Amino acid sequence: MCHKLPLADRLHVEPLTIPLAELFLSKAQIVELNRKDALDLVTLVLDHEAGPGDEETINVDLIAGLCAQDWGLYTTVSMTIEKLHQLLTNEEVELEEALSQLVEERLNAIQQAMDVAPKSFAWKMRAKLGTRVRWYEEVEEVQR
Numbered sequence: 585m586c587h588k589l590p591l592a593d594r595l596h597v598e599p600l601t602i603p604l605a606e607l608f609l610s611k612a613q614i615v616e617l618n619r620k621d622a623l624d625l626v627t628l629v630l631d632h633e634a635g636p637g638d639e640e641t642i643n644v645d646l647i648a649g650l651c652a653q654d655w656g657l658y659t660t661v662s663m664t665i666e667k668l669h670q671l672l673t674n675e676e677v678e679l680e681e682a683l684s685q686l687v688e689e690r691l692n693a694i695q696q697a698m699d700v701a702p703k704s705f706a707w708k709m710r711a712k713l714g715t716r717v718r719w720y721e722e723v724e725e726v727q728r
Contacts, residue, residue, distance in 0.1 A: 586720035587613040587657045589650070597638050604632050605643035608694075609650070612664040613657060615720045625668060626677055626687055634690040634697075642690070644697035652701035655710035656719035661698065665691050 589609055597603040602610070611617075611625045634642045651658035668691055671677050672684050679687070703711075710719070 585610070585613060586615045586660060586723055587654065589613065594646075603638050603643065603646075604628070604641065605638070605646040608642050609647060609657075609661065612661045613720075614664070614723075615660055616723075617664055617667055622668060622671055623677065625664070626671070626679075629668075629687050629690045629694075630679075630683060634693040642694065644694050647694060648697040648701035651698045652703050652707060655703075655707045658698060658707070659715070659719055662695065665695050 589606060591602060591606055594603055594606065601607070608625065608628055611621050611628070614621055629642065632640060632642050634644050636645050637643060638646075647661070651661055669688065672679070672688060677684070
């Protein structure tokens with residue numbers, strides 16, 4: 585992973601998998617997002633509302649809280665959301681207009697929650713460096 589995600593404390597939320605917010609973040613934290621991962625994210629956002637709480641919902645409060653503590657995670661997730669918007673705008677994903685709009689609205693809800701969340705002092709200090717300094721771990725391609 586390009587960023588560390590705290591998973592251990594929330595494994596009880598879903599009996600068979602990780603919660604939807606963590607599933608979203610596991611893909612959205614990829615700096616060099618490939619088409620398969622982008623389509624996975626579009627599918628996830630299409631199938632699940634973005635809002636507070638975990639019940640069949642992508643928990644925007646959890647995402648915003650994690651991103652408010654980690655400028656690098658915030659930056660990568662924001663970049664990913666922008667890439668998804670571009671895929672939808674350029675019609676690189678075959679979706680009916682209404683479904684595409686739904687995905688856009690849900691992505692906007694996630695981004696808005698991230699933007700308005702109060703940021704930590706460390707976040708603000710790291711933001712001053714910006715992207716001049718690498719903010720993520722490089723991931724090696726797994727050879728099978």
